[in-house]
Amino acid sequence: AAITATLIPGDGIGPEISAAVVAILDAAGAPFKWDKQLGGVAAVDKHGDPAPKPLLDSITKNKIALKGPLATPIGGGYRSINVRLRETFGLYCNLRPVRTLVPGGRYENIDIVLFRENLEGLYVAWEHYLNIDGDPHAVAVSSGINTRAGSKRICEAAFEYAVKHKRKKVTVVHKANVLKALTGIFLETGKMVAKDYPKIECNDRIVDACAMELVLNPWKYDVIVTTNLFGDILSDLLAGLVGGLGMAPGANIGDGAAIFEAVHGSAPDIAGKGIANPLALLLAANLMLDHVGEEAISKRINNAIDAVLNKDNIRTGDLGGKATTKQFANAVIKRLK
Numbered sequence: 001a002a003i004t005a006t007l008i009p010g011d012g013i014g015p016e017i018s019a020a021v022v023a024i025l026d027a028a029g030a031p032f033k034w035d036k037q038l039g040g041v042a043a044v045d046k047h048g049d050p051a052p053k054p055l056l057d058s059i060t061k062n063k064i065a066l067k068g069p070l071a072t073p074i075g076g077g078y079r080s081i082n083v084r085l086r087e088t089f090g091l092y093c094n095l096r097p098v099r100t101l102v103p104g105g106r107y108e109n110i111d112i113v114l115f116r117e118n119l120e121g122l123y124v125a126w127e128h129y130l131n132i133d134g135d136p137h138a139v140a141v142s143s144g145i146n147t148r149a150g151s152k153r154i155c156e157a158a159f160e161y162a163v164k165h166k167r168k169k170v171t172v173v174h175k176a177n178v179l180k181a182l183t184g185i186f187l188e189t190g191k192m193v194a195k196d197y198p199k200i201e202c203n204d205r206i207v208d209a210c211a212m213e214l215v216l217n218p219w220k221y222d223v224i225v226t227t228n229l230f231g232d233i234l235s236d237l238l239a240g241l242v243g244g245l246g247m248a249p250g251a252n253i254g255d256g257a258a259i260f261e262a263v264h265g266s267a268p269d270i271a272g273k274g275i276a277n278p279l280a281l282l283l284a285a286n287l288m289l290d291h292v293g294e295e296a297i298s299k300r301i302n303n304a305i306d307a308v309l310n311k312d313n314i315r316t317g318d319l320g321g322k323a324t325t326k327q328f329a330n331a332v333i334k335r336l337k
């Protein structure tokens with residue numbers, strides 16, 4: 001049966017890469033029927049809001065969305081749309097898988113999945129300044145909040161993923177030696193959850209040591225689960241290990257809705273030229289297929305991607321190739337046949 005999903009083509013290169021991804025999904029027989037919605041700068045022009053009501057209503061109704069990059073309008077005091085969507089829909093789980101797609105880079109055979117807590121920690125933005133002796137910014141104060149319940153559900157998501165995808169190890173990343181309460185609760189909860197999964201190995205790492213190890217010996221890592229800010233930083237580090245944000249998909253998952261996205265931005269410097277790499281958004285669509293239980297289709301698309309990149313040697317400019325967005329998409333479609 002068809003699944004109606006919200007499609008937000010987005011700003012800049014968004015419309016180009018989403019058209020390519022939709023064409024590939026159609027060719028692969030994905031079950032999605034698209035409910036197209038404006039978001040980002042495109043929506044400000046029409047509705048005066050980067051996350052307008054028709055968009056929010058559509059996600060509420062469909063519970064699943066594929067989102068192209070959204071530019072946060074400069075000025076006008078808009079909050080980050082991505083943070084707003086996470087909060088509106090309670091998307092507590094940020095899933096960021098990375099794997100080597102194009103061998104020959106600095107690292108090979110990378111295959112790591114990071115789970116980032118998406119709503120708590122320092123991102124609650126309980127911040128203020130203190131005015132001292134006439135300097136309104138004499139002191140900045142920020143409170144972070146991590147809860148047992150919030151830590152538990154993201155750790156459970158990581159372990160459940162490990163079981164489902166036959167992963168061996170989950171590493172809980174924290175800074176409990178210094179932020180004893182704020183991240184201690186996360187470590188403590190992670191260890192508690194681990195007891196329910198005796199077949200999955202569980203260890204923990206302090207975030208700074210983890211960052212170093214990821215650069216020196218990334219193969220030691222399998223599944224990582226961590227708090228909001230550490231997850232933000234480490235997920236981009238991971239993307240760097242496999243060649244940058246151009247190949248990094250992300251999923252924002254809650255109990256009531258899930259939004260799948262490329263983690264790169266709208267790339268205004270190459271927008272409209274037809275040369276953007278649609279891979280990150282395509283990999284996000286694959287996560288979306290897995291989410292609705294269509295693993296066979298996402299596997300076929302993954303195989304087609306590998307063949308196009310490494311047998312046909314068809315790549316877009318960011319990967320050192322000459323292919324346009326459309327040529328790359330057509331090559332994937334050809335491999336799917």
Ligand code: NAI
Nearest residue numbers: 069070071072246263264265266267268269270276277318
């Ligand atoms: P960006 O990711 O858009 O671009 C950085 C560099 O990577 C540029 O040189 C760009 O050409 C290149 N690039 C990015 N995606 C590419 C792709 N698919 N294929 C080939 N090259 C690609 O980051 P930037 O320039 O900092 O941000 C531009 C706009 O995007 C801003 O308005 C920002 O707020 C927004 N943004 C939105 C995000 C989202 O919706 N998830 C994430 C990051 C930024």
Ligand code: MG
Nearest residue numbers: 232233235236
């Ligand atoms: Mg980030």
